[in-house]
Amino acid sequence: MFAVDLVRGRYHSSNGREARLLEHVKKVAEAGNPQAVLDAIDQYAHSQEFFMNVGDDKGKILLQEMDKLPAPPKAVLELGTYCGYSTILLAAHLKDPSAKVYTIDICEENVEIAKQMIAHAGLTERVVHVVKPLDQAVQELRAALKSQKADCFEVVFIDHEKSVYLSDLLLLVKEQLIKEGSVVVADNLKIPGAPEYVKWMKQQSDFSFEQHSVCMGPSALWLHDIIGAIGRSNCSPGCGCCCC
Numbered sequence: 190m191f192a193v194d195l196v197r198g199r200y201h202s203s204n205g206r207e208a209r210l211l212e213h214v215k216k217v218a219e220a221g222n223p224q225a226v227l228d229a230i231d232q233y234a235h236s237q238e239f240f241m242n243v244g245d246d247k248g249k250i251l252l253q254e255m256d257k258l259p260a261p262p263k264a265v266l267e268l269g270t271y272c273g274y275s276t277i278l279l280a281a282h283l284k285d286p287s288a289k290v291y292t293i294d295i296c297e298e299n300v301e302i303a304k305q306m307i308a309h310a311g312l313t314e315r316v317v318h319v320v321k322p323l324d325q326a327v328q329e330l331r332a333a334l335k336s337q338k339a340d341c342f343e344v345v346f347i348d349h350e351k352s353v354y355l356s357d358l359l360l361l362v363k364e365q366l367i368k369e370g371s372v373v374v375a376d377n378l379k380i381p382g383a384p385e386y387v388k389w390m391k392q393q394s395d396f397s398f399e400q401h402s403v404c405m406g407p408s409a410l411w412l413h414d415i416i417g418a419i420g421r422s423n424c425s426p427g428c429g430c431c432c433c
């Protein structure tokens with residue numbers, strides 16, 4: 190059971206499952222080995238309790254999209270840290286030695302678990318946590334990009350509160366935190382779904398948009414999902430579209 194604050198969309202279980210997951214990972218996964226940590230999380234999530242992690246199947250799609258960029262990204266933005274699964278996936282995949290994953294979550298309990306998970310994977314230096322909603326983090330993110338000599342976030346993974354997928358994407362566009370060539374991957378477009386986001390993406394000529402339907406297990410009813418929304422920003426500076 191999740192304790193969900195419907196106003197702010199904070200998700201943390203009321204039965205301690207995230208802490209149990211961390212305990213399991215520390216017990217079975219070799220420290221400093223990101224893949225061992227991800228495997229331990231997947232194994233526990235498949236056999237013991239349900240978690241909101243993106244998981245291995247959809248995780249592969251996320252990494253494939255990252256690999257399609259013309260150069261390895263310097264700055265990756267994640268909306269929705271939870272226990273750190275996708276943060277570890279993304280951070281372990283960074284090729285540029287100075288690159289970082291900036292991960293946003295508004296639930297401090299989740300971030301505390303994620304920090305320990307990421308530390309166990311040996312990736313603390315690769316990850317910056319931001320514990321506030323995106324609209325309050327814009328200046329901080331802009332400063333972070335500047336200090337890293339990055340022009341924008343080349344990869345964005347959206348996986349937080351579905352009702353703010355579109356407004357947060359529009360904020361990233363307006364604040365020029367994403368630009369031409371950035372790739373935006375959004376999870377859970379079918380379940381629980383983000384219809385406004387999908388509708389908007391489909392209407393944009395300055396984003397190319399594709400959806401990946403993924404069936405993740407025997408319980409197709411609730412596991413069949415779309416990570417979809419591989420939105421690529423196509424505009425060129427000054428062209429007058431929504432990104433400029």
Ligand SMILES: C[S@@+](CC[C@H](N)C(=O)[O-])C[C@H]1O[C@@H](n2cnc3c(N)ncnc32)[C@H](O)[C@@H]1O
Binds near residue numbers: 275323348
């Ligand atoms: C589905 S989980 C993220 C899963 C994670 N990306 C993974 O695959 O391992 C969603 C997370 O978004 C956080 N969240 C909810 N609303 C948010 C918001 N407005 N801004 C940032 N994070 C939010 C929740 O606290 C929760 O930890």
Ligand SMILES: [Mg+2]
Binds near residue numbers: 241243348376377
């Ligand atoms: Mg998700």
